[in-house]
Amino acid sequence: xxxxxxxxxxxxxxxxxxEMLPYFREQYGNPSSIHKHGRLANVAxxxxxxxxxxxxxADSNEILITSGGTESNNTAIYGIxxxxxxxxxxxxxxxxxxxxxxxxxxxxxxxxxxxxxVDKHGSTNPEDLKKEISSDTCLITIMYANNExxxxxxxxxxxxIAKEKNIAFHTDAVQAVGKIPVDVKDLGIDLLSISSHKxxxxxxxxxxxxxxxxxxxxxxxxxxxxxxxxxxxxxxxxIVGFGMACELSKNNMDVxxxxxxxxxxxxxxxxxxxxxTTTINGxxxxxxxxxxxxxxxxVNGEDLIIKLDxxxxxxxxxxxxxxxxxxxxxxxxxxxxxxxxxxxSLRLTVGITNTEQEIDETVDTLKKVVQELRAVSPYKSKxxx
Numbered sequence: 238x239x240x241x242x243x244x245x246x247x248x249x250x251x252x253x254x255x256e257m258l259p260y261f262r263e264q265y266g267n268p269s270s271i272h273k274h275g276r277l278a279n280v281a282x283x284x285x286x287x288x289x290x291x292x293x294x295a296d297s298n299e300i301l302i303t304s305g306g307t308e309s310n311n312t313a314i315y316g317i318x319x320x321x322x323x324x325x326x327x328x329x330x331x332x333x334x335x336x337x338x339x340x341x342x343x344x345x346x347x348x349x350x351x352x353x354x355v356d357k358h359g360s361t362n363p364e365d366l367k368k369e370i371s372s373d374t375c376l377i378t379i380m381y382a383n384n385e386x387x388x389x390x391x392x393x394x395x396x397x398i399a400k401e402k403n404i405a406f407h408t409d410a411v412q413a414v415g416k417i418p419v420d421v422k423d424l425g426i427d428l429l430s431i432s433s434h435k436x437x438x439x440x441x442x443x444x445x446x447x448x449x450x451x452x453x454x455x456x457x458x459x460x461x462x463x464x465x466x467x468x469x470x471x472x473x474x475x476i477v478g479f480g481m482a483c484e485l486s487k488n489n490m491d492v493x494x495x496x497x498x499x500x501x502x503x504x505x506x507x508x509x510x511x512x513x514t515t516t517i518n519g520x521x522x523x524x525x526x527x528x529x530x531x532x533x534x535x536v537n538g539e540d541l542i543i544k545l546d547x548x549x550x551x552x553x554x555x556x557x558x559x560x561x562x563x564x565x566x567x568x569x570x571x572x573x574x575x576x577x578x579x580x581x582s583l584r585l586t587v588g589i590t591n592t593e594q595e596i597d598e599t600v601d602t603l604k605k606v607v608q609e610l611r612a613v614s615p616y617k618s619k620x621x622x
Contacts, residue, residue: 243588285480309430316453323375386519387528415486438482
């Protein structure tokens with residue numbers, strides 16, 4: 238099997254698994270307990286918190302551990318909204334559903350939501366942000382890097398605009414952290430979401446960076462864990478694994494980036510040269526190193542995924558979180574894509590375990606599969622396949 242859906246999830250690193258195992262077998266105490274088993278578990282969590290913080294240049298007491306990116310995003314949005322500093326939120330038209338759905342829910346509660354447009358590359362314009370800000374704006378939430386096309390947004394510039402108006406700024410950085418350098422102090426960001434399973438850690442754990450002094454309200458109430466911001470007994474093993482994944486990402490980022498860029502460059506070069514009537518989507522330069530997103534005109538993306546899967550290659554058309562709903566990509570529609578372009582798209586995201594040989598095998602298979610699908614395409618005469 239060749240796995241090229243690393244934007245959806247990544248294989249857990251062997252060192253992460255090794256780090257987690259003792260917390261299933263020997264050190265299984267509840268971190269809230271005062272006996273030695275509990276104290277050891279609590280120390281493990283605090284050590285993991287330091288590793289998570291170090292990856293984004295935060296202080297460890299600014300890290301709120303969550304169940305993943307979705308909870309982090311929800312906590313940021315509802316946590317700020319509940320502070321009653323205004324009823325207007327600005328986001329973008331290409332956000333993940335973990336941002337869009339909470340915003341739509343708040344809209345039903347009387348909040349006004351502004352959705353910034355994007356250009357053909359999926360980039361937001363800071364000038365558009367300036368125009369949308371009002372005296373009632375309480376939060377701006379713009380993703381760091383898009384999960385479908387990989388485009389990196391001008392976050393630092395937009396944070397500066399928010400600071401000038403004293404508005405809280407949150408970014409969903411799930412697709413960015415661990416793949417590109419992210420420094421919360423340099424950015425001046427208020428809140429930032431991270432997910433473990435996007436950086437070769439376990440699923441079901443993530444974090445929300447909350448800048449010192451930023452006030453949010455908790456989503457989950459109970460025993461007061463995470464300094465009262467997220468009650469519930471902590472998932473110690475996964476938190477420990479997440480911490481190790483963050484440390485590995487930080488220590489190996491330069492080497493990993495070179496590897497990922499080499500694979501994506503080979504993939505893009507071969508596909509564009511060898512498969513006609515194909516385009517690459519997203520920003521040509523400002524993009525994550527692991528993402529490639531193609532449109533194969535005259536081909537249905539879902540058929541393409543099924544054919545690739547039959548040939549033992551795992552790929553996707555977009556967000557894994559909404560793939561079962563089978564809805565057209567709101568990201569591509571926001572970028573101005575036609576129905577034909579949207580349905581003919583394919584996302585291939587490489588990871589640290591992929592090889593050049595796998596890329597070559599994938600392109601060889603992709604050529605064959607696209608040719609087969611185009612042979613029976615209703616657009617066959619239009620494009621002279």
